[in-house]
Amino acid sequence: MRLTCPLxxxxxxxxxxxxxxxxxxxxxAPDAPPAAWDDYLHNRDNPAGMLRDLWYHEAGxxxxxxxxxxxxxxxITAVECVAPLRPARKKAxxxxx
Amino acid sequence: MPELIAKxxxxxxxxxxxxxxxxxxxxxxxxLSLAPFAGQEKVLTKALxxxxxxxxxxxxxAVSGVARIVWTGRDQAFLINAPLATPSAAITDQSDGWAGLxxxxxxxxxxxxxxxxxxxxxxxxxxxxxxxxxxxxMNAVVMRLESGFEVMVFRSMARSAWTEIAETMQRVAAxxxxx
Ligand SMILES: [Zn+2]
Numbered sequence: 001m002r003l004t005c006p007l008x009x010x011x012x013x014x015x016x017x018x019x020x021x022x023x024x025x026x027x028x029a030p031d032a033p034p035a036a037w038d039d040y041l042h043n044r045d046n047p048a049g050m051l052r053d054l055w056y057h058e059a060g061x062x063x064x065x066x067x068x069x070x071x072x073x074x075x076i077t078a079v080e081c082v083a084p085l086r087p088a089r090k091k092a093x094x095x096x097x
Numbered sequence: 098m099p100e101l102i103a104k105x106x107x108x109x110x111x112x113x114x115x116x117x118x119x120x121x122x123x124x125x126x127x128x129l130s131l132a133p134f135a136g137q138e139k140v141l142t143k144a145l146x147x148x149x150x151x152x153x154x155x156x157x158x159a160v161s162g163v164a165r166i167v168w169t170g171r172d173q174a175f176l177i178n179a180p181l182a183t184p185s186a187a188i189t190d191q192s193d194g195w196a197g198l199x200x201x202x203x204x205x206x207x208x209x210x211x212x213x214x215x216x217x218x219x220x221x222x223x224x225x226x227x228x229x230x231x232x233x234x235m236n237a238v239v240m241r242l243e244s245g246f247e248v249m250v251f252r253s254m255a256r257s258a259w260t261e262i263a264e265t266m267q268r269v270a271a272x273x274x275x276x
Pocket of ligand 1: 005006007008009057060061062063
């Protein structure tokens with residue numbers, strides 16, 4: 001199995017660490033009801049079909065990747081960097097000395 | 098104040114030759130990790146200009162005299178053998194953190210590809226290419242220059258990397274000798 005890292009190109013499975021479904025990208029608000037936190041932390045679907053999950057390019061560029069994968073056909077239809085998908089980070093704090 | 102003797106990561110090892118392949122240590126004067134702050138890429142580009150370098154695209158490196166800049170990750174590059182002071186990037190000095198190994202010879206790509214699971218033939222990985230990739234189980238930076246390959250591994254793994262590359266060279270050379 002290979003994943004095409006958007007930065008590094010096609011790479012062997014051994015370079016990646018698997019983390020599970022991409023639910024971890026959708027963190028509830030701090031005051032969200034307990035059921036939302038329960039879903040976020042513990043409850044996962046087990047679909048026969050398309051699944052989006054997280055892989056870490058551990059032996060490559062060190063980026064978290066969101067991989068769209070079909071659990072029936074094993075087709076991988078998209079590999080995206082997680083970082084640029086997140087809302088723009090707050091301006092980096094710098095010490096101007 | 099005692100006088101300490103600085104040793105290179107592979108000090109005590111002499112260059113190894115098997116067939117047309119040779120392995121030697123590369124000592125870098127300095128390795129600076131550059132990570133541009135958000136929106137500061139243009140300022141960083143300006144700061145690199147006097148060195149004759151620019152921030153590299155993924156999987157590439159550029160050389161200017163003894164100075165070199167190597168892509169090492171998203172928004173990250175290593176500046177080798179050149180000083181830089183700029184408020185546009187997070188700069189960390191990693192000079193003593195890495196070991197450098199140089200592999201030269203006509204079969205160098207074939208030898209290295211036994212350890213690194215990517216296509217290193219010149220059609221796919223010509224001089225000017227750089228990759229973050231594993232060397233067996235060691236995270237490495239693989240670079241191709243006009244003169245051959247250079248591999249950087251964490252200093253703590255210097256001798257493991259050396260041994261594994263040297264053994265692989267021996268096997269490739271032995272196979273060549275049978276032809
Ligand atoms: Zn990658």
